Amino acid sequence: MMAGVVLIDALLTAADIDARAAERASPPIVGTLSEMCLYCYTAELLLVLTVKGLWALKDWMIVLDIVIVLCGYVELVMLRLAYGGDLADSLGTLRVLRLARIVRLMNLLRKSRSLKELQKLVIMLTTCMKALAWSFLFCFVT
Numbered sequence: 001m002m003a004g005v006v007l008i009d010a011l012l013t014a015a016d017i018d019a020r021a022a023e024r025a026s027p028p029i030v031g032t033l034s035e036m037c038l039y040c041y042t043a044e045l046l047l048v049l050t051v052k053g054l055w056a057l058k059d060w061m062i063v064l065d066i067v068i069v070l071c072g073y074v075e076l077v078m079l080r081l082a083y084g085g086d087l088a089d090s091l092g093t094l095r096v097l098r099l100a101r102i103v104r105l106m107n108l109l110r111k112s113r114s115l116k117e118l119q120k121l122v123i124m125l126t127t128c129m130k131a132l133a134w135s136f137l138f139c140f141v142t
Helices: 002-021 028-058 060-081 086-111 116-141
Strands: none
Touching: 002 028, 028 060
């Protein structure tokens, strides 16, 4: 069920990005369904933490899920606080936080045994991102 929620959320994010690229407002249903997906993520996370306890925090994917859910709620709070003003227009870029939810697709790949090549590609991509982050930090410090 959660795989379906993740895919629906990814499609909603793509629809929102397409609408913004065309310089038009995304339909209100996109925002509503996206919030429902966030609530499903929260419920799943609470269930995992209830069943596994604090031992679940040793899994880096659970920690990543916590960060993704927190990004979703930060986006909601910021948009609610800025609703209807000039600040809302300037905070429209905060919808980028919704892109963090697409990272949950990695969790689907990790659980699927039939996609070994794709899993390896994602692992290599993650390793490359780590190297880029460290090199950016090194360049910034220098």
